[in-house]
Amino acid sequence: MGRKLTSDTTVNETTQGRSRAWVWTVLAIVAFVLGIFLVQSGWWDSNHSVFAQAVVSGLLIGGVYGLVAMGLSLVFGVLDIINFAHGALMTIGIYASYLLFQEYGVDPYISLLITVPLLFVVGMGIQHFAINPVMTAPVHNQLLLTLGIAIMIENILLVVFTGTPRSIELPYARESFDLGFVTLDFPLKVFGAVVSMPKLIAFVMAIVLALVLYVLIQRTWLGSAIRASAQQPEGAELVGIDINRIYMITFGIGAAAAGAAGTLVMPFLFVSPTAGATFNIIAFVVVVLGGMGSVPGALVGGLIIGLTQEMSQIFVSGSSKFLSVFVVFILVLLFRPQGIFGKAHR
Amino acid sequence: MLRIENLHAGYADLEVLHGVDLEVNEGEIVALIGANGAGKTTTLRAISGVIPVSSGSITFEGSSIDSWRSSKIVAEGVVQVPEARKLFADMSVRENLRLGAYRRGRSEMDATFDEVFELFPRLQERASQIAGTLSGGEQQMLAIGRALMTKPRFLMLDEPSLGLAPKLVADIFDVVRNIGKNGVTVMLVEQNAVRALELSDRGYVLENGVVALHGTGDELLGNDRVREAYLGL
Ligand SMILES: Nc1ncnc2c1ncn2[C@@H]1O[C@H](COP(=O)(O)OP(=O)(O)OP(=O)(O)O)[C@@H](O)[C@H]1O
Numbered sequence: 001m002g003r004k005l006t007s008d009t010t011v012n013e014t015t016q017g018r019s020r021a022w023v024w025t026v027l028a029i030v031a032f033v034l035g036i037f038l039v040q041s042g043w044w045d046s047n048h049s050v051f052a053q054a055v056v057s058g059l060l061i062g063g064v065y066g067l068v069a070m071g072l073s074l075v076f077g078v079l080d081i082i083n084f085a086h087g088a089l090m091t092i093g094i095y096a097s098y099l100l101f102q103e104y105g106v107d108p109y110i111s112l113l114i115t116v117p118l119l120f121v122v123g124m125g126i127q128h129f130a131i132n133p134v135m136t137a138p139v140h141n142q143l144l145l146t147l148g149i150a151i152m153i154e155n156i157l158l159v160v161f162t163g164t165p166r167s168i169e170l171p172y173a174r175e176s177f178d179l180g181f182v183t184l185d186f187p188l189k190v191f192g193a194v195v196s197m198p199k200l201i202a203f204v205m206a207i208v209l210a211l212v213l214y215v216l217i218q219r220t221w222l223g224s225a226i227r228a229s230a231q232q233p234e235g236a237e238l239v240g241i242d243i244n245r246i247y248m249i250t251f252g253i254g255a256a257a258a259g260a261a262g263t264l265v266m267p268f269l270f271v272s273p274t275a276g277a278t279f280n281i282i283a284f285v286v287v288v289l290g291g292m293g294s295v296p297g298a299l300v301g302g303l304i305i306g307l308t309q310e311m312s313q314i315f316v317s318g319s320s321k322f323l324s325v326f327v328v329f330i331l332v333l334l335f336r337p338q339g340i341f342g343k344a345h346r
Numbered sequence: 347m348l349r350i351e352n353l354h355a356g357y358a359d360l361e362v363l364h365g366v367d368l369e370v371n372e373g374e375i376v377a378l379i380g381a382n383g384a385g386k387t388t389t390l391r392a393i394s395g396v397i398p399v400s401s402g403s404i405t406f407e408g409s410s411i412d413s414w415r416s417s418k419i420v421a422e423g424v425v426q427v428p429e430a431r432k433l434f435a436d437m438s439v440r441e442n443l444r445l446g447a448y449r450r451g452r453s454e455m456d457a458t459f460d461e462v463f464e465l466f467p468r469l470q471e472r473a474s475q476i477a478g479t480l481s482g483g484e485q486q487m488l489a490i491g492r493a494l495m496t497k498p499r500f501l502m503l504d505e506p507s508l509g510l511a512p513k514l515v516a517d518i519f520d521v522v523r524n525i526g527k528n529g530v531t532v533m534l535v536e537q538n539a540v541r542a543l544e545l546s547d548r549g550y551v552l553e554n555g556v557v558a559l560h561g562t563g564d565e566l567l568g569n570d571r572v573r574e575a576y577l578g579l
């Protein structure tokens with residue numbers, strides 16, 4: 001019987017592998033033909049800087065999407081909660097760094113030292129006081145709760161700061177930086193694409209924070225306990241892990257990632273009470289694309305969605321940025337419902 | 347060491363235990379036997395604090411532990427090897443064992459590692475293998491090893507021989523006997539009632555959520571009702 005089981009799985013895997021190879025082959029052929037066509041028709045010559053701009057912008061914002069999605073994915077993977085308040089937590093990060101900059105002149109990137117711990121504590125509080133009591137409740141109740149928290153946060157921000165969009169100008173956004181071997185003259189020009197400094201910093205910091213988060217989860221004692229609680233909650237309890245504490249910390253980390261992302265985008269965004277909501281929607285798509293609960297998947301998914309969003313603007317000008325994102329979303333659900341890094345449920 | 351009085355517990359609106367009384371003295375091996383669904387696993391889960399106690403009391407060395415969090419109960423040395431093993435299936439054997447020592451920190455971990463590997467050399471050979479890919483017997487060894495990593499003073503084993511080949515069943519019973527010899531108090535839940543009672547100092551028979559009988563291992567082995575209902579003799 002053991003033998004039969006093994007051979008069955010093998011067959012299963014090869015068929016799956018074959019159908020995947022088939023999809024990739026078709027996609028590669030389509031991309032190739034499209035490429036030839038675009039070059040032949042002269043489209044490439046007149047548009048390559050637009051193209052470069054889309055790639056650069058897509059990757060830059062994609063890094064931020066990745067960070068936002070990592071927090072969402074972590075919370076989902078460990079607590080089994082789909083957190084609709086994730087974007088609102090990000091908005092708190094946006095306003096916190098905005099206030100620190102406007103009122104106290106704190107550099108937005110320095111303010112990470114405040115916004116990250118702040119959101120960590122806010123996240124722990126939300127988990128402890130609001131979500132913990134519904135951990136075993138039906139999913140729709142949990143959804144309503146996190147949605148309610150999001151609406152509450154947005155409306156408090158609306159009352160306190162009004163809906164007027166605000167923005168800041170980073171004082172050093174247009175300066176040159178001499179790194180010794182090269183001078184960076186902002187805004188940078190790369191292959192004809194313009195790279196603004198706040199977007200570049202946001203990207204670099206988002207990637208760094210994403211890696212820190214990854215190492216925290218994969219390589220530390222705490223991360224080990226977090227993964228154990230995700231995989232086997234009762235087993236975790238039986239080795240003495242205080243699972244409620246782990247849930248609080250995990251939600252705190254998720255919120256901190258959202259807060260950090262909020263702080264990073266604040267310098268190039270219109271600050272408003274719903275600024276984070278857009279990111280929340282995109283992060284959901286990224287999480288599904290990367291594989292529910294997969295932290296590295298969230299980062300890769302973020303980059304892909306960032307690219308998709310910007311590239312589609314070239315081909316379908318004037319379309320909503322979301323259109324292409326949701327097309328990708330549907331394709332993923334059709335061809336690889338478990339996401340890029342997710343494990344198939346068998 | 348452990349005293350349970352009039353314990354009521356269960357799931358949602360289903361009460362499974364209707365007033366269980368039992369006691370385990372330090373250094374004993376005590377068997378808990380009973381038909382499928384009698385409430386053996388539920389008793390262990392209530393002791394570990396995984397499910398809430400609705401009424402009655404559980405005291406361990408004089409402190410009332412029935413409202414404690416499971417993590418605190420484990421810290422006190424009350425540990426179980428659960429029926430379904432509940433391993434961290436995507437992690438390596440080594441990481442599962444390390445998590446067993448979660449509460450004790452890294453410094454004392456190495457010595458316990460050696461003890462566990464001495465008991466189960468197979469686990470050492472497979473230290474880097476992913477737990478979910480181990481054979482059933484190896485998984486049971488890992489579940490016991492992980493529990494031992496917590497340095498228990500009171501260890502509950504829920505059907506450790508379940509699904510194992512006869513040779514391995516004998517090995518597991520030897521391991522349980524050894525754990526007892528090393529000064530750990532043991533509560534053993536088993537379907538393999540003859541073996542369990544032979545090994546144990548005393549035994550309890552659970553029927554429909556209450557203790558129907560108790561006595562020394564030999565008494566129960568000689569009891570007609572037990573022989574008929576549980577030993578198939
Ligand atoms: N999670 C649960 N939710 C609802 N009912 C449960 C749950 N777990 C067990 N039960 C019920 O509680 C009763 C006692 O189950 P328990 O697992 O304690 O029996 P057991 O004595 O360990 O049996 P076995 O020898 O088959 O392991 C059973 O009727 C079972 O259906």
Ligand SMILES: [Mg+2]
Pocket residue numbers: 386387388429504
């Ligand atoms: Mg059972």
